[in-house]
Amino acid sequence: MAEQMRVASISREQTLATNKLIRNTYTLLSITLLFSAAMAAFAMTANIPPLNIFIVLGGYFGLLFLTNALRNSIWGLAGVFALTGFMGFTLGPILNLYIQALANGSQLVMMALGGTGVIFLGLSGYALSTRKDFSFMRGFLFAGILVAFIAALAAYFFSMPGLALAVSAMFMLLMCGLILYQTSEMVNGGETNYIMATITLYVAIYNLFTSLLHLLMAFFGED
Template sequence: MRLNTATVRSEAGVLATNKVLRNTYLLLSMTLLFSAATAATAMVLDLPHPGLIITLVGYFGLLFLTNMFSNSALGLVFVFALTGFMGMTLGPMLNMYLHAFSNGHQLILTALGGTGVIFMGLSAYALTTRKDFSFIAGFLMVGVLVAFFAGIAALVFSIPALSLAVSAMFVLLMSAMILFQTSQIIHGGETNYILATVSLYVSIFNLFTSLLQLLGVFGGDD
């Protein structure tokens, strides 16, 4: 009887994990498409970038609301508000690359392709090996904070070398974040698909923009 009970609980846990994983990837796909649509709209309308302060306030404000309502239907509304807002801020950046570099289209497509390959490769690795990457949580927290404040310093004081170093740091950190978040879902550390989606979306967004900046420096043809 104990064996049967343990088996039932184990199967229930697997089913719950698979449900979170399925819902996460479904919502992630939808938010990425929505974000791409808002980015394209911003590009077509040639909207200016809202600036650092508005971007940070909008991002952290919507992120806070998403976390607050992550267990209700309102959480889905704020997820799309957050990803749509981030897409709107991405549009002006893409236009800048198209105008600043003669091979701007190639740079954007290369960054997009690289982001897709890295995400799918790391996700597949975490899913197939089922390794627990929870041990890198502390490293990620410290690394992201350091990279975030270094990035702000690079923008405020206009230090190109520091900005380049931050982009390289974010490529590594966001890659590790994808491994960590996927592992959390697999091992039951993350049971809320809305929060899992936001984490993966932000990782993909930062990975793409960081790769694009690196490609612009090393492969740009202005």
């Protein structure tokens, strides 16, 4: 009986810890998405030109490394807002280019935004409700993201639009998998740090949105 009570107590504590992790993650994610959107709106209003790709990559990986190093301290929150704010700021000029270049650019941006929201909520809801373990996807996602990133650089530097579209489609699939994986990790105890969980989900949403937007612009954009 004592052993059963101890096991039940441990299980209850684990459930409470998981619920707290999920609550903190989605609260922080919601706030950072709003902050990122505000920074994008600021960049659009100020007509900031597109940033150099080396500045974007350097800022992203630098802030990501900093946030990871500070993930167990209060300064980790500052890193989260610095990273998501920076990514939102870099997105603003891209949105301006699409909106100004295409007659239906604004509509396609809203479609991409709505589609991203539906996909994220659907995949997160599935992982949370089924509590299925998607940890088996870890290696595939790591390899796939690395390959897609290298292919994206090749498409950019060698001006290969066909490869760029393929990369966008690849990133969409990979980010869907990353959402399932990260949500599953929170539910099943593989991830216990809400700062890193937030960053992973934010990056997945950001890349999902930009990839979906690129595909919509390519196939449904009106000059």
